[in-house]
Each structure stands twice: as C-alpha cells, then as structure tokens.
Amino acid sequence: MARGGQGLARVAVVVRAGAAPLWWTGAVAAGIGAVPQGLTGRRIGVLAGAALFLLAAAGVALAHRGRYAALARGAVRAGKYDVLQDRAVTVRDWRRGHRWWLLLGGAAALGSAFAVPAAGGLLLAGIGAGLRLKAAWLGRLERAGQTLLWVRVDWLGRYGGRPAGKAVRGLRGTGIAAGDAAPGGTRRRTAALV
Structure with a gap:
C-alpha cells in the first residue's frame, strides 16, 4: 500500500461471510438427511438436531464477545492511506478459503444421517x-459507537480467518458511512435516484 497504508476488511462482513453457505448447506443436508430412518429413528434425529441447532446458534453467537468488545473499544481511526476492501471481495475470499471445509461439513452431515x-x-x-x-x-455495537470496525487483511491470513483471532492486535474505525456495507455487514441500501 502507498505511504504505509493497509488493506482493511470489515469485521462484521468477515463474520457474516460464512452464515449463508453454512445455513444452506445445513438446510439441504438436514432435508436429505431426514429421508433415512437411521439408527435412532427420524423423530429422535430431528429432535436431537433441533437441540443441536439451538446450542450451536447460541454458542457461536455468544463466543468471543468479550474479545470483540475489547477490540472495538481500542479501535483507532483508519489512516488516510488505508484501503477499504469491498464487501464482495471479503465475502469471496472467505468462501474461497473455506470451500473445502464447507464441502466436508456437508458430506459429514449427510453421512451422519444414517x-x-x-x-x-x-x-x-x-x-x-x-x-x-x-x-x-x-x-448494534457499530451503531452504538457510530464507528464501523475494520481489521487488517494481512492479519486475517490468506483466505480471511478470524477477525478476533490471536493474530489480530487491534481494529481500526471509520465513520458510519464508509465502505459499501452497512453496520452488521449487510449490503448498503442506497436511495433510488428520482
């Protein structure tokens, strides 16, 4: 980067990048996996799956919140020469880096259905x-602080790792209107021109 600038990726976008592929892979695997009777029977399997769904959703949603909050409190202002990575690039990098894990997870979910x-x-x-x-x-954290949170791309690793991992020593912040992703990592909705 020119003059000491860094490539920055949105923290919320990195977190959100895996949500859709994991959800859809899991939904398809659960649908197909409900066909065989299995060792436990369909009813027990679906009930166990529902319990696992709730435990996994809660566990993942609550994991490392303290670390994210501490990093957010210590976020420094992004520099003039820092380059903000597009949402689509961040999502594509994460999905490319994790595609084999997604395929293996889907295959394991289908295999476990028996x-x-x-x-x-x-x-x-x-x-x-x-x-x-x-x-x-x-x-919600970004809206409360009126600051979008960014992490250095080189700290994420080659294919977009964990934005609160050990390699991440701090976050950077920008104004709420920076970049092409809204708070929470969703696509920014622009007002239609009249």
Whole structure:
C-alpha cells in the first residue's frame, strides 16, 4: 500500500461471510438427511438436531464477545492511506478459503444421517444462524459507537480467518458511512435516484 497504508476488511462482513453457505448447506443436508430412518429413528434425529441447532446458534453467537468488545473499544481511526476492501471481495475470499471445509461439513452431515437423521445438517445450519446473529450484534455495537470496525487483511491470513483471532492486535474505525456495507455487514441500501 502507498505511504504505509493497509488493506482493511470489515469485521462484521468477515463474520457474516460464512452464515449463508453454512445455513444452506445445513438446510439441504438436514432435508436429505431426514429421508433415512437411521439408527435412532427420524423423530429422535430431528429432535436431537433441533437441540443441536439451538446450542450451536447460541454458542457461536455468544463466543468471543468479550474479545470483540475489547477490540472495538481500542479501535483507532483508519489512516488516510488505508484501503477499504469491498464487501464482495471479503465475502469471496472467505468462501474461497473455506470451500473445502464447507464441502466436508456437508458430506459429514449427510453421512451422519444414517445414524441420527437430520441432526448433522441442523447443526451446520445452527452455526450459520449463530454467525448471522453475531454479525447483527456487531452491527448494534457499530451503531452504538457510530464507528464501523475494520481489521487488517494481512492479519486475517490468506483466505480471511478470524477477525478476533490471536493474530489480530487491534481494529481500526471509520465513520458510519464508509465502505459499501452497512453496520452488521449487510449490503448498503442506497436511495433510488428520482
């Protein structure tokens, strides 16, 4: 980057990037996985899957909140020469870096259906729901502080790792209107021109 600037990716976008693929992979695996009777039977499998869904969603949504909040409190203003990465680029990098994990997770969820129908797919869907809830919480944190949170791309690793991982030593902040993603990592809605 020119003059010491850094490439920055939105924290909420990195968190949210895995939500949709995990949700859909899990939903499809749960649907297909409900077909076999399995060892436990369909009813027990679906009930166990529902419990796993709720536990996974809650666990993922609540995990590392203290670390995110501490990093947010210590966020410094982004520099003049820092480059803000587009939302689409951040999402694409995360999904490329994790595509094999998504495929393996989907295959494991389908395979587990022969033992406990639908449970593995519902677990994956719960992880996706938890990521979405965590991104929504980050959006509320950003709105409260009127600051969008960014992390250095080189600290995320080659394919977009964890935005609150050990390699991340601090976050940067910008005004609420910066970048092309709204608080929480959703696409920014622009008013239609009349």
